[in-house]
Amino acid sequence: MASNNILGLIGICVVAVLVTCDRDDTPEISLRKQVQTLQAALQSHIHQQDTKIAHLEKRIQGLEAENHELKHQNTLHKRRQQKRVSGLGEANYSVGFSAFLSKTTALGEHQIIVFDNATTNDGNGYDTRHGHFTAPIPGLYAFSATAMCYGSEAHLHVAIIKEGQKIAYIFANGNHYDNGSEFVVVQLQAGQMVWVEHTNDVTGVKINGDAYSTFSGFLIKPY
Ligand SMILES: *[C@@H]1O[C@H](CO)[C@@H](O)[C@H](O)[C@H]1NC(C)=O
Ligand SMILES: *[C@@H]1O[C@H](CO)[C@@H](O)[C@H](O)[C@H]1NC(C)=O
Numbered sequence: 001m002a003s004n005n006i007l008g009l010i011g012i013c014v015v016a017v018l019v020t021c022d023r024d025d026t027p028e029i030s031l032r033k034q035v036q037t038l039q040a041a042l043q044s045h046i047h048q049q050d051t052k053i054a055h056l057e058k059r060i061q062g063l064e065a066e067n068h069e070l071k072h073q074n075t076l077h078k079r080r081q082q083k084r085v086s087g088l089g090e091a092n093y094s095v096g097f098s099a100f101l102s103k104t105t106a107l108g109e110h111q112i113i114v115f116d117n118a119t120t121n122d123g124n125g126y127d128t129r130h131g132h133f134t135a136p137i138p139g140l141y142a143f144s145a146t147a148m149c150y151g152s153e154a155h156l157h158v159a160i161i162k163e164g165q166k167i168a169y170i171f172a173n174g175n176h177y178d179n180g181s182e183f184v185v186v187q188l189q190a191g192q193m194v195w196v197e198h199t200n201d202v203t204g205v206k207i208n209g210d211a212y213s214t215f216s217g218f219l220i221k222p223y
């Protein structure tokens with residue numbers, strides 16, 4: 001490429017010298033004319049090369065931008081694939097649990113109710129030891145809780161809690177066997193928690209076990 005250019009340039013110069021030779025000129029004038037023609041030829045050549053370089057620079061910039069975009073797409077694609085491999089793929093990831101309280105429990109003040117037996121726990125969102133559901137991925141979720149009261153002095157007040165905020169109250173009359181339930185739909189970020197908690201300041205209110213009191217939830221749609 002470079003040697004071709006140089007050969008071309010020499011060609012242009014030789015032609016320029018031949019064309020500008022005039023028999024009537026003195027050697028000095030002839031030489032000056034030749035130098036001027038050579039200068040003009042060189043300038044035109046340099047200008048052409050500059051134009052080419054500018055053009056190439058533009059193309060390189062374009063290719064660099066294209067390359068950058070492709071790399072970005074590739075990273076996104078890889079991330080999506082990794083998610084799929086690890087089971088976090090949006091299309092093939094299920095989150096859903098159903099847990100029940102196995103033993104009738106006398107509740108303490110603001111005690112979290114631990115539904116200790118999970119019959120379903122796809123995605124392992126529900127913790128049967130501490131009673132929290134933790135969203136494994138961001139999305140729209142649904143939860144339902146039912147509490148049955150054993151018939152104690154005080155009424156049973158519990159609530160479905162999202163990140164410390166009460167979003168649904170459940171009541172059951174303590175004077176006789178009673179039950180209450182709620183169903184909620186909530187938006188959760190990954191790592192946010194939902195649980196069921198006794199909301200009264202009193203202690204000793206009983207909540208029924210043997211699967212009469214349950215907590216369930218599932219992912220409606222990932223974000
Ligand atoms: C979905 O996930 C299950 C459990 O990990 C797996 O057995 C199944 O092959 C997956 N299906 C698709 C279509 O990826
Ligand atoms: C959960 O309940 C089922 C059905 O009653 C029972 O078979 C299972 O042993 C229980 N699991 C635990 C860990 O208590």
Ligand SMILES: *[C@@H]1O[C@H](CO)[C@@H](O)[C@H](O)[C@H]1NC(C)=O
Binds near residue numbers: 177
């Ligand atoms: C729930 O409470 C209602 C109203 O007291 C009662 O009719 C129903 O039988 C109760 N259900 C259960 C499973 O205890």
